[in-house]
Amino acid sequence: DGGITQSPKYLFRKEGQNVTLSCEQNLNHDAMYWYRQDPGQGLRLIYYSQIVNDFQKGDIAEGYSVSREKKESFPLTVTSAQKNPTAFYLCASTPRGDSSYEQYFGPGTRLTVT
Amino acid sequence: SQKIEQNSEALNIQEGKTATLTCNYTNYSPAYLQWYRQDPGRGPVFLLLIRENEKEKRKERLKVTFDTTLKQSLFHITASQPADSATYLCALEANDYKLSFGAGTTVTVRA
Numbered sequence: 072d073g074g075i076t077q078s079p080k081y082l083f084r085k086e087g088q089n090v091t092l093s094c095e096q097n098l099n100h101d102a103m104y105w106y107r108q109d110p111g112q113g114l115r116l117i118y119y120s121q122i123v124n125d126f127q128k129g130d131i132a133e134g135y136s137v138s139r140e141k142k143e144s145f146p147l148t149v150t151s152a153q154k155n156p157t158a159f160y161l162c163a164s165t166p167r168g169d170s171s172y173e174q175y176f177g178p179g180t181r182l183t184v185t
Numbered sequence: 186s187q188k189i190e191q192n193s194e195a196l197n198i199q200e201g202k203t204a205t206l207t208c209n210y211t212n213y214s215p216a217y218l219q220w221y222r223q224d225p226g227r228g229p230v231f232l233l234l235i236r237e238n239e240k241e242k243r244k245e246r247l248k249v250t251f252d253t254t255l256k257q258s259l260f261h262i263t264a265s266q267p268a269d270s271a272t273y274l275c276a277l278e279a280n281d282y283k284l285s286f287g288a289g290t291t292v293t294v295r296a
Contacts, residue, residue, distance in 0.1 A: 075228075106286075111288055112288050113189060113274070113285070113288045113289070114229075114276075116284075161228050168281075169282065170278050170279070170280070170281060171216070171234070173231035173234060174221075174231065174276075174284065176228030176229050178227055178228050179226070
């Protein structure tokens with residue numbers, strides 16, 4: 072089955088620690104995205120990548136970093152500089168880096184930092 | 186500033202009735218608009234895309250309208266069923282590469 076996988080589903084960390092969230096897709100999509108979802112708010116774009124070895128900041132990139140070394144993988148690191156890291160993180164992909172395509176979402180990772 | 190507003194309150198309806206959700210936007214000029222369904226603790230799932238030159242689009246019991254003059258999209262679920270209970274998100278083209286999402290409207294269909 073083609074799709075996007077995110078792991079783990081739940082993640083707990085202590086404040087001050089960096090944490091990396093995994094996102095893998097086997098859809099052969101060029102573009103991948105990371106969003107953050109907080110209660111009562113729309114999805115907010117953290118980073119996106121239109122092609123391997125290239126990525127751009129979204130609306131709320133501060134305190135986050137990404138890499139895109141392989142087409143199928145787009146890991147997100149939440150650094151200790153992110154002031155409010157507790158949230159639901161969603162990864163998505165599209166065939167090309169064009170917002171007219173439907174976005175395919177993974178199941179999400181719920182990160183709790185205490 | 187750019188803003189997307191969906192129904193501010195949750196929608197509770199009786200099975201068999203039509204649910205109507207609104208998505209209003211300001212300071213966008215989207216060429217298209219998308220609707221997604223999200224179940225609790227899961228990622229959104231794409232439902233429909235409507236382009237600015239399309240007034241209406243249908244898919245099974247779903248109907249979407251797009252009025253660029255009013256800057257509004259309406260999303261209808263006809264003959265609603267308890268399985269339609271979920272949060273529905275609208276998303277607008279923000280630029281060539283980016284979608285902007287509304288906060289969503291939670292629909293509960295009572296049997």
